[in-house]
Amino acid sequence: MYAKTVLIKDTDTTREDKTREAYTRLLDCLREDNLHDHVQVVRVSDIGIYEHGLVLKIYPDNITYANVQESGLKRIADSIRDSKVLEEFVFKPKARQLRLVLRNCGKINPESIDEYFASEGYLGLKKAISDLGQQKLIDEIKLSSIRGRGGAGYPTWLKWNFAREVKADQKFVICNADEGDPGAYMDRSILEGDPHSVIEGLSIAAFAIGASKGYFYVRAEYPLAVERINKAIKQAYDHGLLGKNILGSPFSLDLEIRLGAGAFVCGEETALISSIEGKRGTPHPRPPYPSVKGLWGKPTVINNVETLANIPQIVLKGGKWFSKIGTQTSKGTKVFAVTGKVKNSGLVEIAMGATLREIVMDICGGTLSGKPIKAVQTGGPSGGVIPQDLLDTPVDYENLQKLGSIMGSGGMIVMDEDDCMVDIPKFYLGFCVEESCGKCAPCRIGGFQMLNYLKKISEGKGEISDLPQLKRISQAMQKASLCGLGQTASNPVLSTLKYFEAEYKEHILNKHCPAGKCSHLITYNIIEEKCKRCGICFTNCPVNAIVGDKEKGYSVIQEKCIKCGRCFDVCKFKAILRK
């Protein structure tokens, strides 16, 4: 047994090799201090803190160090030996989060089932099977009022109940881990940091509906998650928590991983089912709903990773406990992946009802640039842009929808003045156009046409009549598309049109991009008075669009300039004028 456990993660990068280097270095230091048999060091993929350099957590002391330099590792090893705390590295979080879903992430070794056991692991499943039984279990979930965390917010208990009521020789449960929103990695972190909680949640769901077979549908781009789930499944089998007669009951369950090939639309329930069946991943009309007729025509419950990770705690602590967290209509917590122009980006778990401002300003520390926030985008490509004056809105499913956005799976991108409200929806729509399965006409053609209009506007060729066209196609896509992808793909456009129409008009009428983002609409010029003739712009221009010399000074040949902004970025004297 180890006396202490140290979790380690380089939070500035998603690259594992960086963490691995520090990990090796720390092991060496511990060996020098003869501590290597007493201290266990675990590399984790998510430690709950982001962009704070190398982060270490020491248990059972519960000390968190952040921004640790490599040279500091030796001192930390020494401090462990001397049982001291190094104040200079101690991490001081600004605001409190409520970590229910991420409760174990960065705390326990995700590859150890014993550590999961030690944090109440599988007690929920035991309670469900031994004490509750199917009906009471579903009643508890109903009482908790938990809604699906995948985006649509459908009551989880209803899904389960439908599937339970259908008589069938076989039923399935599926964990939807096909997380694909740009910039979102909540599910990945849960699967990598606490895979057993998801397995337990999925097992409970299977027990509730009477399924004997379950699948993890994980995108192939998450190799570490796949590895961890695989290990966790094997451990669960070894402990009799999967397989035949689980915990001595008649309930049996087999779990298997299916890899998704990275098609965003396969996160949609019916497309996901097609994909598992080995068919082209395209959505199908509902009804019949998967809970009645799903995988291979059998009743199937599909729950998102985050939903499932909530389940064991709900079962263990009771639906009533859960229902006390959150707002009237949205219970529990929500994990957001906050990125963009914030000081501290990363995963944030808050109780429903916290305001966007609390998340962005208090937890994430406001913008990095110090410039005011312009807007926040929630819900990824299906969501919308919420302007800064509405940031005091408490976060829940209904409120976000009222503002023209959605909760979605939890992507949140913070934008400041340098972000263009034509460029942002163009990016998101481009994503949806790329990811449209091509099956239904409104989404396939409508999305493409809208994207063309946005491109046109951002290139300075827009006409004022393009705006009603955008609205018209949006309406058709929202109302006539078959699946969520098409129905929501125009949200970023509609919400920016709603809150930032003036910015669109500025692009169209004055051929001007206020944020200086749309490259066709900006020019770079050298301000002679400010220029110190250092020549750094000249050497850095990738297309030789800057001419001149240190004697005569420099100027930009507009015809050659590709508007990359390199000169603007490298000039130390602010002598480049971007207009």
Add this chain to the structure above:
Amino acid sequence: MAKVISAKINGILLRVEEGTTILEAAKRVQIKIPTLCKHPDLPASAACGICIVKNKGSNKLLRSCCTPLEEGMDITTHDPEIVEIRRTVIELILSNHPNDCLKCARNNQCELQNLTADFGIKEESFPQLLRNLPIDQSTKAVDLDPKKCILCGRCVHVCQESQDVWALSFLERGMQTRISPAGDIQLSDSPCVKCGQCAAHCPTGAFVEQDNTAQVWKALQDPDKYCVVQIAPAVRVSIGEAFGYVGKNFTKKLYALLRRLGFHAVFDTSFGADVTIMEEASEFEERLLHGLRPLPLITSCCPSWVDFMEKFYTDMIDHFSSCKSPHEILGVLSKTYYAEKNKIDPSKIFMASIMPCTSKKYEITRNDEMFASGFQDIDTVLCTRELVRMIKQAGIDFESLPEEECDSILGEYAGAGVIFGSTGGVMEAALRTAHYFVTGKELKNVEFENVRGIKGVKETEIEIDGKKLRIAVAHGLGNVEYILNKVREAKVNNKEMPYHFIEVMACPGGCVGGGGQPYMVTDELRIKRALALYEDDDEKKIRCSHQNPYIKRLYKEFLGKPLSERSEKLLHAHYKARPIYVK
């Protein structure tokens, strides 16, 4: 009994069986909801997004093609918002579709064009986004122009599910999505069996038959050519649809028409069918009584079925009747027997077949045996739709034409010959003659009701000379697997064969539902066409092929007897495995 539910559509209260879609239910109260992807033959694919409707109290629009009407629903099918959304969707589809309607094979018969007209769309609302994709003309039967495809998915469903051929699939995604054989190969290298059901179900001009009318016009104008023509059974009961007549038999007007078009002699494929029966019934008799070749005997007059078998069921080659299809038989006889009798140089004879079928276009050159006369036995094949175009080009008032008879001696047919056009018809015709061949006695009742009808697989037992014969009839290639798996199982386990005689037709309904027939076919229409054929049979004095005096004369003067050396040479063919996906 299904549960009955009540709901409202546009304020009209109605009661329907549970599970009825909103689209179907609306029809019952005389409301037509427009759609581009739903075809009555096929399950909803929900691809076009045009059939959207509102349900009171819900924000979301429902797709009526795939949403069942539920108890208490209050549906609105048309209001300004719905119509506007439909119009936008149609305009979006149009922006991705070439607007060369005037030069399109589906001009005036295109479902997209019709909707465009209905919605009064007169200008391009959105910029044109056209893809530059090549036309696939490799099959010589059905052409695929992916530019015109609106991705409704009907062809894919028909090809994969109904026909079990799997030649077509969706490729790529988003705006790059297109229909193509898997692996982006040409149709001719794919499992395609040329049945043309893709074309029959396509709402636009993405799939159309390869047009051979020019070849026929050219031959008709060539003074050197002696042009003869034959019409298949199924054509006579469908051609009227182009002129507003459903389920009506136009045999004799067709004879007159073809003469007006300039053909020197007009024959009837049903006569070829009588010959097929003589040969096939003899083959059956031989297999049943002498066992030289194995039972069950499987019919082979459908070229798509032959192609399918050569690709997927090569273990059944021994069971296949070697007898050629009726039009091939008539082709070879016209260039041998008929030429000889009428002292015509067979090299000058140009034989055109008017068929309900696209696959016959492929069949006429499928192997050397299709040149048994020393020339290409059939020079060209036109399907029903092409003949309709010729009628219109020739300016002939088809409906008012007088009735005429066909040309002897390759003309007058027995009732048995004409029911070839319907599923179960070949079986019924063969049984009438086989009974006589085996027992030497004529049947009192020549009608075999159990093999008629639209059911996908028909299995029955009949008695000939105290012997119980098990019969199976399948139409729609998707129904073949069930029957042939039983045969395979018996073969593997060395058990008694489940059947003695099997008939297969590739197209649903048999030739009346052929891939070259007039558009918008449904089961209802298939049944009407088939009934018209059975009526024709019923009205014939001679109903069995072996009783047909012209057939007797043919054998006496030329062929000798069924399965004679000359018959074998001219009227029989052989099969070989044609593996797919190998170069």
